[in-house]
Amino acid sequence: MRQQERGPSRIRQIRRQAFINGARDGVVPFIAIGTWGFVIGIAMVKSGLTESMATLMTLMVYAGSAQLTALPLIASSAPLWLIFAAGMVVNIRFVMFGAALHPFFRELSWRRRLLLGVFSSDITFVLFMSRYSDARRIGTSAQLWYFFGVAIPGWAVWNVFSLVGIFMGGLVPPEWSLEFGAILALMAVILPLIKSRPMVMCLIAAGLTAWVAQPLPLRLGLAVAVVAGVLAGIFSERLAVRARGVQ
């Protein structure tokens, strides 16, 4: 209610600023999203989907790793229930992300929450939680518009580059290994987040676990790695608190 006293133009300004902040924080991750989209656009056509089916998949599914997982299954005519189950397993991290985001957006109408969910991605979660996980006030309009500032351009970048990959992917020589650019862009998202010892521990534990667990099917290794990283982070945080308590 306090916000209304400040007048509608002030609110609009706060929203616009929050949206711009989100879009600005997103610039480097958008490079990752664009490269991934492009690579997956190529992969869809290469796996035998027609251009129209690949376009439909990009626009509707909006989940790169689920699409990558499903492609070999579709190519081998796997039963639909298996494709569905594989998609659910690969997407399990989104349930965790949703659980973390929920307190920020619980006051919104269900339609808006549905919209937020549909447009959310790994990057929106990473940027949003890095910025607001320690926020004292939760559910502000700046937080909502920051989320949109990351999510909406991210969605657009993903789909545009996927379509470019579908229709023009053949023009880029595969020897350039552009898919490695997507990995580097993800590294560029991680590195600034590593500021404390618990984060370092989380990184090491998750990385090692993911490396050891990579033969697991359906990218289950990723889910195990997230659990290991989170546990290592909490454990290291508790150790630090206890060490401080002793002194």
Next chain:
Amino acid sequence: MTFAIDWYIVGAIVLLTLCSILTRCSYLLFGDRFPLSDSMRRAFRYAPVAALAGIVVPELLPWQPGVALVFDARPLAALAAIILYWRTGSTLAVIIGGMVAFWGFRYLLAVGI
């Protein structure tokens, strides 16, 4: 070009769309019925780094049971990118410098140095 609709593929796409919506929206829509403790919320601060590390590390050093470890230009380029970030603090240097390092190391490994 054919215009026949392959209902198997349409079915797969619809089911995958359902996966996306179910996993992304379920907690946002029904989270009030499954409240989270504060310690759980604190734990989620580590999820982003853990998830990204879990995606990146297997891409850098892939291996399969029964097959020798693949060691190519990727881990070397990643190391170069980390050093670049440490020296410059620039995330763009990670991407551009890392890509250049990748092409360079790949060339060096190919010519056998």
